[in-house]
Amino acid sequence: MDSNIFILDSSAFYAGFYRSLNSKFYTTTSIxxxxxxxxxxxxxxxxxxxxxxxxxxxxxxESIDKIINTANLxxxxxxxxxxxxxxxxxxxxxxxxxxSNDYSVLNxxxxxxxxxxxxxxxxxxxxxxWKNFCKTCRKQYSPSIRECTICGNLTKRNYKKIRPxx
Numbered sequence: 001m002d003s004n005i006f007i008l009d010s011s012a013f014y015a016g017f018y019r020s021l022n023s024k025f026y027t028t029t030s031i032x033x034x035x036x037x038x039x040x041x042x043x044x045x046x047x048x049x050x051x052x053x054x055x056x057x058x059x060x061x062e063s064i065d066k067i068i069n070t071a072n073l074x075x076x077x078x079x080x081x082x083x084x085x086x087x088x089x090x091x092x093x094x095x096x097x098x099x100s101n102d103y104s105v106l107n108x109x110x111x112x113x114x115x116x117x118x119x120x121x122x123x124x125x126x127x128x129x130w131k132n133f134c135k136t137c138r139k140q141y142s143p144s145i146r147e148c149t150i151c152g153n154l155t156k157r158n159y160k161k162i163r164p165x166x
Contacts, residue, residue, distance in 0.1 A: 059089035075130025
């Protein structure tokens with residue numbers, strides 16, 4: 001695997017990771033839409049794209065489906081945006097290092113053994129599976145259920161440790 005190729009989440013652009021020398025970067029259309037507004041001029045992005053240093057590539061549906069299924073399994077699906085799913089899918093498809101600081105992105109990527117670089121924090125030290133539960137009657141629900149079907153109270157989000165990260 002070429003160690004100078006990175007998949008960039010929007011946080012990698014915010015942190016200036018794309019300024020690394022002798023590297024090639026990939027991102028998705030959705031991420032590009034997220035970051036365009038923060039740059040004073042899209043000239044920098046245009047130069048990176050026209051020079052071939054930054055490649056905009058969207059993942060195939062099969063990879064997107066894999067990420068959605070994994071995020072559902074882990075309970076991270078509600079925390080992932082369309083852009084998050086697209087960048088995870090691209091990193092999974094290309095088998096390249098994903099650069100992000102989003103906990104849910106890192107949790108899903110580590111579960112799938114996608115190599116990551118975490119920006120702005122130490123990354124994650126354990127994989128988590130998220131569930132919702134009722135504080136009153138303690139019944140557990142999937143992360144999409146917001147109200148207890150028994151007593152009607154709002155559910156709270158909690159996790160179970162799966163394993164230490166790889």
